[in-house]
Amino acid sequence: MNETPIYTEYHPRWYRRRVSTYWWLERSSYLLFILRELSSAFIAWFVVFTLLGIRAVKLGPDSYQAYLNWAASPFLIIVNLVTLFFVVLHAATWFNLAPKAMVVHWRGRKVPGEWIAYANYGAWAVASLVIALILLI
Amino acid sequence: MADTISLQVIRYRPESETEPTTQEYTVPFRKEWVVLDALNYIKDQIDGTLSFRWSCRMGICGSCGMMVNGEPKLTCATFLADYAPNPVRVEPLTNFPIVRDLVIEMSDFMRKLPRVKPWIVRDQEKPLSEGEYRQTPEELDEYKQYSMCINCLLCYAACPVYGLDPHFMGPAAIALAQRYNLDTRDEGSKERMEELSQHEGIWGCTFVGECTAVCPKHVDPAGAIQRYKLSAAMDWFKSFLMPWGKK
Amino acid sequence: MAKRTIEPLLWTLFSAGGVIAALFIPIQLLLFGVVFPLGLAEAPSRERMLGLIGHPLTRLYLFVMCTMALLHAAHRFRFTLYDGLQIKHLNELINLFCYGGAIVLSIWTLVLLWHIP
Ligand code: SF4
Numbered sequence: 158m159n160e161t162p163i164y165t166e167y168h169p170r171w172y173r174r175r176v177s178t179y180w181w182l183e184r185s186s187y188l189l190f191i192l193r194e195l196s197s198a199f200i201a202w203f204v205v206f207t208l209l210g211i212r213a214v215k216l217g218p219d220s221y222q223a224y225l226n227w228a229a230s231p232f233l234i235i236v237n238l239v240t241l242f243f244v245v246l247h248a249a250t251w252f253n254l255a256p257k258a259m260v261v262h263w264r265g266r267k268v269p270g271e272w273i274a275y276a277n278y279g280a281w282a283v284a285s286l287v288i289a290l291i292l293l294i
Numbered sequence: 295m296a297d298t299i300s301l302q303v304i305r306y307r308p309e310s311e312t313e314p315t316t317q318e319y320t321v322p323f324r325k326e327w328v329v330l331d332a333l334n335y336i337k338d339q340i341d342g343t344l345s346f347r348w349s350c351r352m353g354i355c356g357s358c359g360m361m362v363n364g365e366p367k368l369t370c371a372t373f374l375a376d377y378a379p380n381p382v383r384v385e386p387l388t389n390f391p392i393v394r395d396l397v398i399e400m401s402d403f404m405r406k407l408p409r410v411k412p413w414i415v416r417d418q419e420k421p422l423s424e425g426e427y428r429q430t431p432e433e434l435d436e437y438k439q440y441s442m443c444i445n446c447l448l449c450y451a452a453c454p455v456y457g458l459d460p461h462f463m464g465p466a467a468i469a470l471a472q473r474y475n476l477d478t479r480d481e482g483s484k485e486r487m488e489e490l491s492q493h494e495g496i497w498g499c500t501f502v503g504e505c506t507a508v509c510p511k512h513v514d515p516a517g518a519i520q521r522y523k524l525s526a527a528m529d530w531f532k533s534f535l536m537p538w539g540k541k
Numbered sequence: 542m543a544k545r546t547i548e549p550l551l552w553t554l555f556s557a558g559g560v561i562a563a564l565f566i567p568i569q570l571l572l573f574g575v576v577f578p579l580g581l582a583e584a585p586s587r588e589r590m591l592g593l594i595g596h597p598l599t600r601l602y603l604f605v606m607c608t609m610a611l612l613h614a615a616h617r618f619r620f621t622l623y624d625g626l627q628i629k630h631l632n633e634l635i636n637l638f639c640y641g642g643a644i645v646l647s648i649w650t651l652v653l654l655w656h657i658p
Pocket residue numbers: 442443444445446447448449450465466469505508509510511512513514515
């Protein structure tokens with residue numbers, strides 16, 4: 158076996174490229190993806206923020222007022238505005254992608270994906286309206 | 295419009311180089327030329343040592359996939375005119391080892407593909423005398439989209455999950471598994487599920503969605519994987535709630 | 542089935558939590574994080590809030606919303622850590638941090654809601 162097996166399957170001189178740690182900066186679609194995934198951290202923050210609110214309500218009028226004041230501090234408003242951006246990003250991307258996983262058949266026909274997305278947006282609007290009415294009236 | 299265009303082509307000659315380098319070629323610009331035409335011009339007229347794969351020149355064989363300005367593309371379907379007058383950068387598909395120049399090593403995919411059994415699996419073949427397996431146009435429509443795959447591997451080049459974890463089964467293989475699962479003649483979905491319900495199967499996918507964006511055949515592998523997850527989850531709950539129902 | 546994994550369960554929780562988070566969180570955050578603090582509308586009084594949260598249905602809603610959103614976030618954040626930072630080898634630690642965190646916060650949710658008068 159004197160032949161140098163240059164093109165065999167296990168040729169050791171393949172060049173392997175490594176994925177950069179910052180691969181998600183390489184393409185705008187990757188960046189959007191990683192932002193979408195990062196929304197998870199902001200959802201967790203929202204839950205903590207809400208739980209603190211519930212605790213304040215439970216503890217009494219003073220702590221509830223303190224909670225409201227805390228939420229009105231500039232720092233917290235900025236944090237929550239950023240969180241709002243991510244939460245809406247989550248909702249929009251979620252509803253847009255939902256039809257991909259769910260293929261709905263109705264009377265033996267595939268329901269077009271857009272309809273499913275619209276139904277999702279509709280449900281979003283209704284849920285938001287109901288919650289807003291409960292809290293504002 | 296200028297009558298030439300420059301091509302920045304990645305070269306890798308394993309016998310003399312340890313790392314890929316870039317070589318620039320100037321080729322005539324014709325508005326009906328695709329990137330592959332320019333590469334063939336280089337090979338025929340300028341530098342016969344340049345290596346790349348191609349065959350059909352019509353988006354069917356799936357062998358001419360390369361990165362064109364950073365995007366995975368079929369070079370036989372990517373027009374120079376879309377990039378002119380700027381130079382065009384041609385690289386081998388990412389996420390695969392480079393064998394030479396623009397040629398990638400794809401045996402990883404070739405080994406994965408048969409694991410999902412991309413053929414019709416029957417528990418019992420019908421005897422020939424009973425005739426063919428018939429299918430309505432609606433039944434065909436269920437899987438037709440997934441059957442258009444030409445194994446060009448653009449989706450693997452676009453998939454960061456595959457880049458990060460080469461054990462991941464990858465978009466095209468899962469879409470092809472789904473193609474047979476949705477075929478009314480097939481009975482192999484259980485066997486495929488066993489292979490694909492592993493972490494390296496469907497669960498590694500984080501739905502980046504780029505595979506679908508780059509697929510030249512509109513196969514939508516990302517959608518196939520999400521559908522697969524849904525049915526895998528339902529299977530899981532069924533076998534959990536009704537363990538006696540399993541064969 | 543050959544090997545049993547709990548990925549399907551985690552994914553189902555992730556998906557259900559994703560739907561719930563997408564439907565309900567934006568409006569609540571808009572109100573409590575932006576509209577009330579900026580004084581664009583009056584925040585509900587403490588009595589009103591107590592009445593609301595005290596209702597069994599609201600409690601159930603809050604519990605489901607919080608735990609599901611947490612499990613959703615944990616699952617997604619786990620994969621973000623895997624891929625974004627390429628630290629899959631810290632698998633166990635990441636899982637402990639993500640799912641453990643979600644479980645601890647869920648228990649806190651339960652305790653809080655339990656003690657609402
Ligand atoms: S799914 Fe599309 S991109 Fe992937 S190999 Fe098949 S044809 Fe190519």
